Amino acid sequence: MIVSDRPQEPVLKLLVAEDEWLILSLIADALAGSRFEIAERTASVADSLRLIDGHHFDAAVLDANLGGESSQPVAARLQATGVPFLLLTAYASDRLGRSFGVAPRLIKPFTQERLRAALAALAGIGAAG
Amino acid sequence: MPLLAFVRGACNPGLRRSAGVSALAAALYLCVAYGALAIQSRPEGVAIFWPASGVAVGLLLARGRAWTVPVAIGTIAGTICANLLHGRSPLLAVAFSAANAVEALLVFWIMERQSGAGTSLQRLANALYFFGASAVACAVAAAVAAGAIRVAGASEAPVLDIWLVWLLSDYVGIVVLAPLLVAAVALAGQPARHHEWTADIALLFLLAVVAWNALKLPSGAGSWQSLAPGTTVLPVVVWLAARGQPLAPAMGLVMLAALMAMAAALGLGRFGDASIPVGNRILAAQASLTVISLVTLSISALFHERRDAEARLRESTERLAAIAEASPGTMLSILRQTDGRLRFVFLASTADSVLGLGKAELEKEAGPFLARLAPADRDAVLGVLGQPPQQVSTFRLEAEYEHPTAGVRWIELSAAPVANDRGELVWHGYAQDVTGRRIMTDELNHRTRNLLSVVQAVTELTARSTEPSRFAEVLGERMEGLLRCHDLLDSREWHGVDIEALVKSQLSHVADLVGRRILLEGPRVLIKPGAAQIIGMALHELATNAMKYGALSNDAGSIRISWATAIASAGGRLQLTWRELDGPEVTPVTRSGFGQKVIVDMVQYQLEAVVALRYEADGVVWQLDAPAGRTLDVGIA
Numbered sequence: 001m002i003v004s005d006r007p008q009e010p011v012l013k014l015l016v017a018e019d020e021w022l023i024l025s026l027i028a029d030a031l032a033g034s035r036f037e038i039a040e041r042t043a044s045v046a047d048s049l050r051l052i053d054g055h056h057f058d059a060a061v062l063d064a065n066l067g068g069e070s071s072q073p074v075a076a077r078l079q080a081t082g083v084p085f086l087l088l089t090a091y092a093s094d095r096l097g098r099s100f101g102v103a104p105r106l107i108k109p110f111t112q113e114r115l116r117a118a119l120a121a122l123a124g125i126g127a128a129g
Numbered sequence: 130m131p132l133l134a135f136v137r138g139a140c141n142p143g144l145r146r147s148a149g150v151s152a153l154a155a156a157l158y159l160c161v162a163y164g165a166l167a168i169q170s171r172p173e174g175v176a177i178f179w180p181a182s183g184v185a186v187g188l189l190l191a192r193g194r195a196w197t198v199p200v201a202i203g204t205i206a207g208t209i210c211a212n213l214l215h216g217r218s219p220l221l222a223v224a225f226s227a228a229n230a231v232e233a234l235l236v237f238w239i240m241e242r243q244s245g246a247g248t249s250l251q252r253l254a255n256a257l258y259f260f261g262a263s264a265v266a267c268a269v270a271a272a273v274a275a276g277a278i279r280v281a282g283a284s285e286a287p288v289l290d291i292w293l294v295w296l297l298s299d300y301v302g303i304v305v306l307a308p309l310l311v312a313a314v315a316l317a318g319q320p321a322r323h324h325e326w327t328a329d330i331a332l333l334f335l336l337a338v339v340a341w342n343a344l345k346l347p348s349g350a351g352s353w354q355s356l357a358p359g360t361t362v363l364p365v366v367v368w369l370a371a372r373g374q375p376l377a378p379a380m381g382l383v384m385l386a387a388l389m390a391m392a393a394a395l396g397l398g399r400f401g402d403a404s405i406p407v408g409n410r411i412l413a414a415q416a417s418l419t420v421i422s423l424v425t426l427s428i429s430a431l432f433h434e435r436r437d438a439e440a441r442l443r444e445s446t447e448r449l450a451a452i453a454e455a456s457p458g459t460m461l462s463i464l465r466q467t468d469g470r471l472r473f474v475f476l477a478s479t480a481d482s483v484l485g486l487g488k489a490e491l492e493k494e495a496g497p498f499l500a501r502l503a504p505a506d507r508d509a510v511l512g513v514l515g516q517p518p519q520q521v522s523t524f525r526l527e528a529e530y531e532h533p534t535a536g537v538r539w540i541e542l543s544a545a546p547v548a549n550d551r552g553e554l555v556w557h558g559y560a561q562d563v564t565g566r567r568i569m570t571d572e573l574n575h576r577t578r579n580l581l582s583v584v585q586a587v588t589e590l591t592a593r594s595t596e597p598s599r600f601a602e603v604l605g606e607r608m609e610g611l612l613r614c615h616d617l618l619d620s621r622e623w624h625g626v627d628i629e630a631l632v633k634s635q636l637s638h639v640a641d642l643v644g645r646r647i648l649l650e651g652p653r654v655l656i657k658p659g660a661a662q663i664i665g666m667a668l669h670e671l672a673t674n675a676m677k678y679g680a681l682s683n684d685a686g687s688i689r690i691s692w693a694t695a696i697a698s699a700g701g702r703l704q705l706t707w708r709e710l711d712g713p714e715v716t717p718v719t720r721s722g723f724g725q726k727v728i729v730d731m732v733q734y735q736l737e738a739v740v741a742l743r744y745e746a747d748g749v750v751w752q753l754d755a756p757a758g759r760t761l762d763v764g765i766a
Binding site: 019020021022023024025026029043090091107108109110111112 | 571574575576578579581582583584585586587589590593726730731734735
């Protein structure tokens with residue numbers, strides 16, 4: 001809600017890489033009326049990489065696992081292209097290790113409030129960087 | 130018939146055995162008594178020792194409680210016979226027999242009371258008790274006998290003298306002969322294995338020669354040996370006793386006593402020297418025999434206990450070594466030296482695979498092991514191992530470990546502290562690779578969180594598309610649908626599920642209509658677990674709608690659910706059709722609710738499927754066409 005109160009700010013294009021349609025719907029629902037617009041959605045690593053190469057995104061939401069595959073290559077590509085991203089994972093412990101860098105994480109399950117707060121923080125990072 | 134009962138009773142094996150023991154005790158008593166008299170018969174009528182008293186004590190100590198009654202009976206019978214045959218009065222015979230029986234029982238009773246661990250003379254403490262108990266018992270028996278002699282008027286000697294003579298000769302008789310019987314009975318019960326008897330026989334022969342040489346030396350012979358006769362005998366006795374089998378030294382002891390008595394009877398050597406008062410000679414012989422018996426029994430027991438302890442230690446060491454090899458993980462001992470340095474002092478051979486480091490390396494220093502722990506875990510390990518000795522206790526912790534060849538592993542480390550004599554601490558415990566367990570708990574947690582996020586998403590999305598008054602009901606139904614699908618997958622251990630079972634799981638609330646108004650048609654097809662959850666959710670929404678608005682909301686409608694697999698060009702497809710017939714007139718849903726999104730958007734997105742939803746005049750038609758790679762379980766076609 002912090003974000004949606006300022007409609008004068010430019011719309012931020014978001015890539016959502018999430019293989020669970022339910023989570024994707026939840027994200028879409030949470031972002032309704034915010035600065036963020038879901039520009040592309042995808043459920044696979046290959047698709048994600050292709051989309052990052054072909055489009056400009058202001059930020060991304062990335063599930064740590066896409067269709068049974070680690071999305072670490074996607075994280076690396078996002079880092080290389082300077083796109084800030086929020087990592088979604090169901091691992092509470094630090095099982096993912098350092099392979100995903102220092103990207104902010106949101107542990108599943110999450111509420112829409114927490115998702116919005118995390119994305120607002122991400123927009124802050126994007127603006128600063 | 131009483132007679133028959135008596136005969137039967139006499140045939141009872143227990144009774145026969147007891148009678149046998151009594152007969153053995155009586156016969157032995159008679160033989161030994163006559164043997165002793167033959168050797169020791171002298172005009173003075175006094176013996177150096179009375180070996181017959183050792184018979185009863187030896188048999189009792191050999192077999193314990195079970196033999197008390199038969200041995201007592203045998204002793205009484207033997208004593209009475211011996212005395213009557215010797216021409217003594219029946220009164221004295223009975224009194225002596227009582228004294229002998231009391232003596233034997235008393236030795237046994239005292240030893241059994243004093244030692245908590247049986248009466249075996251192979252234990253040093255028992256051997257020493259044996260000398261004390263025999264002294265007490267002989268004092269009591271001698272009092273009984275001396276009293277009887279005075280009452281019967283059989284001797285004019287002072288009663289104290291009679292008592293002392295009886296006491297000493299019985300005592301020496303017991304300490305010389307009882308060990309032989311104990312050893313013989315024990316050997317009869319359990320033959321000695323791995324014992325070299327030839328050396329024992331040779332040593333006994335040597336003892337006889339040496340002892341006879343020492344005994345026949347006259348007291349004033351001018352030889353050095355006549356001043357210290359024991360110096361030649363004792364080493365042979367000690368050697369025999371140290372060999373471990375108690376029979377040979379006990380035989381040596383009896384042989385020495387017999388030789389002494391013979392020398393005295395033949396007038397040879399010091400003990401036969403008539404110029405020395407007979408009382409002194411007898412006391413000297415009794416003192417020598419008692420000391421030699423004490424040395425023999427003590428050394429024999431000491432060596433036996435040592436061999437026993439060695440065997441137990443070896444057994445225990447072998448047991449621990451076997452356990453260490455067979456245990457999961459690796460057993461280990463870590464020494465914390467007084468300077469704080471840590472090193473492994475024991476590692477099972479499995480350390481190589483668990484820790485990936487060589488035993489030899491770690492036994493010098495624990496450093497290479499500690500260096501491979503994650504820093505935080507290393508601090509935890511060092512913290513526990515480095516506590517002050519008064520605060521240490523058993524610990525168990527899990528640490529991340531950089532295995533030299535297997536990569537990052539989780540090691541469970543557990544140990545209990547034991548302080549050693551040098552003021553150092555030794556930690557005994559194990560290290561075990563628990564990576565598998567760790568992954569399993571992580572995975573369980575992961576699955577739970579995924580499931581909860583599905584529940585949470587369904588809840589939030591349901592809340593947004595349902596009237597508040599119907600929210601609980603609709604959500605409850607959706608949860609039940611998810612649960613049925615979960616149960617089905619669980620029963621198949623999360624392998625492929627049969628599509629027919631999947632369809633039925635979502636129709637369970639209308640199960641009575643299946644086969645009548647709901648017709649299922651299609652080949653046996655196994656669906657992947659992930660796809661089964663998606664298809665299950667879609668079927669649940671279709672069934673709910675059919676009940677509320679569609680073919681199951683009137684009495685005439687029916688549903689045909691059919692499926693087929695096409696092994697066509699593009700890797701195969703799964704086609705599933707839900708067709709409602711004869712339902713009420715359909716009005717297409719305009720507002721796109723959650724249920725609608727599930728049957729179209731979700732299925733399309735997650736199964737990469739083509740979904741067609743048509744509202745035909747007499748019912749809804751839903752068609753799914755998905756790639757086999759996303760839906761069908763591998764290997765089934």
